[in-house]
Amino acid sequence: MITFRRYPHVKDLIEYYANDTKNDSVLGILTNGATNQNDAEELSRFIWHMADKMSIDCNNNKQVLGHTDNSEMLPDVEYEITLYLDQLGYINIWDRISDEENP
């Protein structure tokens, strides 16, 4: 199971959006960890799509985790995800997906 020690709310946020978008793969990764390169790629891409969805929800005044704007959590997401993937040796995958998602 993935745990984020410094910013534990990051997991709540990812879990919320994985459920919201019915992304069973990401829910599985949260439970079992990123066990291979495909998982790392899937998780990396999901983070960018989650940020997109957060922006849409904020613009629609949708309450997520009790608030309409959670964008201040995004630096925490970056901290935890890059730390997690770097520890597994997958930081290059994060970097590649991030460049692809932000041409």
Place this chain on the structure above:
Amino acid sequence: MEEHLQFKSRSDLKDIISTLEEYLARPITPGNHPTLYKDRADGKYRTIMGVRVCDYKFSQDEKWVLPDDQMGLSFSATWKNLKDVHRLVTRGVDKSGISKRADIYWVLQNSDLPDNLKFVQDRDPKKNGHYFLTVTKMIKVSTLVENLKWVSNRMSIIKDGSIAL
């Protein structure tokens, strides 16, 4: 604020950042304070007087902040670190349909600080380029808030001028 630089693209920002030496920076979206947060009453993300409980170590009665050299407000000291954070906080569009923007607030690593605050590098070997603005002795939360405002008033800004494009 000592300097007012402006960027219109991430490439511009990279060029400007490359001219700075030993900086510590935070991307801040319009309407947000550079060192304090909007109040949240509950949850793992709650705040006390604009300070997040996940950023500092508080006494049990939550009136004091305790020293910890690996807890504090987060700052980027390298372009790689700053780029990732900036890309995430500016992802998507605002309510007007315009791409989200963020100004870069920065200070020099050896800037004068109140004597109870200190910049300390993240000790995690995977977090090169990341710093905390730590508390060095037990202080009242109200004192930390005043000191964080003091720091914010001395930060320089690189303005996001991409809206003009």
